[in-house]
Amino acid sequence: MSLRSKLPHIGTTIFTVMSQMASEEGAINLSQGFPGFGADPVLLDLVGKYTREGFNQYAPMAGIPSMRKILSEKTQLTQGYFPDPDREVTIVSGATEAIFSAVSAIVRVGDEVIILEPAYDSYEPAILLNGGIPVYVPLNSTDFSVDWEQVEIAISSKTRAILVNSPHNPSGFVWAENDLNALANLIRDREIYVVSDEVYEHITFDEKRHFSLGAHPELKEKTFVCGSFGKTFHVTGWKIGYCIAPPALTEEFRKIHQYVTFSTVTPIQYAFAEYLEVPDRYLSIPSFYQGKRDFFAKGLKETLFEVIPSHGSFFQLVSYGHLSEISDRELAEKMTRKLKVACIPVSVFYANKKDDKIIRFCFAKTNEDLSKGIERLQNLRSIL
Numbered sequence: 042m043s044l045r046s047k048l049p050h051i052g053t054t055i056f057t058v059m060s061q062m063a064s065e066e067g068a069i070n071l072s073q074g075f076p077g078f079g080a081d082p083v084l085l086d087l088v089g090k091y092t093r094e095g096f097n098q099y100a101p102m103a104g105i106p107s108m109r110k111i112l113s114e115k116t117q118l119t120q121g122y123f124p125d126p127d128r129e130v131t132i133v134s135g136a137t138e139a140i141f142s143a144v145s146a147i148v149r150v151g152d153e154v155i156i157l158e159p160a161y162d163s164y165e166p167a168i169l170l171n172g173g174i175p176v177y178v179p180l181n182s183t184d185f186s187v188d189w190e191q192v193e194i195a196i197s198s199k200t201r202a203i204l205v206n207s208p209h210n211p212s213g214f215v216w217a218e219n220d221l222n223a224l225a226n227l228i229r230d231r232e233i234y235v236v237s238d239e240v241y242e243h244i245t246f247d248e249k250r251h252f253s254l255g256a257h258p259e260l261k262e263k264t265f266v267c268g269s270f271g272k273t274f275h276v277t278g279w280k281i282g283y284c285i286a287p288p289a290l291t292e293e294f295r296k297i298h299q300y301v302t303f304s305t306v307t308p309i310q311y312a313f314a315e316y317l318e319v320p321d322r323y324l325s326i327p328s329f330y331q332g333k334r335d336f337f338a339k340g341l342k343e344t345l346f347e348v349i350p351s352h353g354s355f356f357q358l359v360s361y362g363h364l365s366e367i368s369d370r371e372l373a374e375k376m377t378r379k380l381k382v383a384c385i386p387v388s389v390f391y392a393n394k395k396d397d398k399i400i401r402f403c404f405a406k407t408n409e410d411l412s413k414g415i416e417r418l419q420n421l422r423s424i425l
Contacts, residue, residue, distance in 0.1 A: 063383035077406035087312035104132025135280035143265035152201035159390030185212035208353025240269035340415035355405035362398030
């Protein structure tokens with residue numbers, strides 16, 4: 042028998058490839074986007090507490106009530122609106138599941154879905170697996186802002202949804218309020234939904250503010266807001282996230298969610314429900330990561346790379362086109378093997394593998410690892 046693949050051109054993700062290579066080569070892993078430090082011991086103790094107390098069976102499909110309620114309260118505090126915990130909030134097994142379930146809820150065979158590139162690699166497969174057609178619109182090459190005229194040109198009678206991401210992975214660009222207004226203007230009289238990847242909502246720098254699409258008076262009626270507790274609180278391996286959407290969209294979202302993961306790990310939900318009662322535990326996140334960003338960016342300026350400003354997420358882009366014409370994939374592999382520093386080539390975030398000679402580092406690591414990485418990167422010339 043010969044199995045016909047539903048994703049014939051998709052293999053193992055670059056994040057897995059580079060992390061495995063980093064492990065094999067003994068390199069500092071600044072590639073995959075996970076923190077290199079532990080979570081707050083208070084949170085860890087809470088998980089232990091609820092595990093020992095017997096909260097180990099299935100949680101309600103939509104999430105435990107106290108978790109949904111505290112998330113609504115956090116949203117009120119940070120974004121100024123209070124989603125209905127029962128009808129608009131769903132706890133899921135990671136933001137990737139939220140994105141997949143949202144796309145599955147709205148995309149049918151032949152529907153077009155706009156992706157702004159460079160884009161996280163789970164977007165395209167979610168569209169293809171639901172019979173949709175990805176339509177790619179490049180972000181501005183200078184700062185990765187959105188060219189709204191190009192987005193409008195890409196919209197057709199078949200456009201069903203637009204996938205957006207701010208703070209942006211891989212660039213760190215953060216949308217301003219006028220970006221939300223521009224998007225609202227484009228879809229106001231069209232039956233187009235939005236899936237908004239906001240996993241880095243609490244990681245913004247330089248006094249920039251994250252504007253959630255769920256807080257926009259028009260966009261909220263058409264948007265699935267997908268978020269992650271794992272990214273915010275340094276526990277990506279727990280795979281816990283959420284989706285906020287208006288009641289009609291949430292109803293369809295949950296129909297998919299219940300047959301993808303059904304529910305999310307129970308004791309961790311109870312732990313977060315208690316942990317989030319102290320707002321400073323998430324309000325302090327921006328300053329923590331800005332310290333990491335500043336430390337790493339300062340060190341990179343002592344290397345041959347050109348640093349591209351990052352205003353959010355925990356990623357830092359650098360360019361090297363002024364030094365060499367080597368492909369970003371080849372450079373990433375050589376850096377891992379010879380300099381013992383792993384990164385991600387940004388061409389993998391484009392469907393056509395567009396290579397602008399830019400690579401991505403994750404600075405959510407210990408200062409010790411960042412210092413070692415910077416020291417090794419100062420030998421870049423030796424491998425070009």
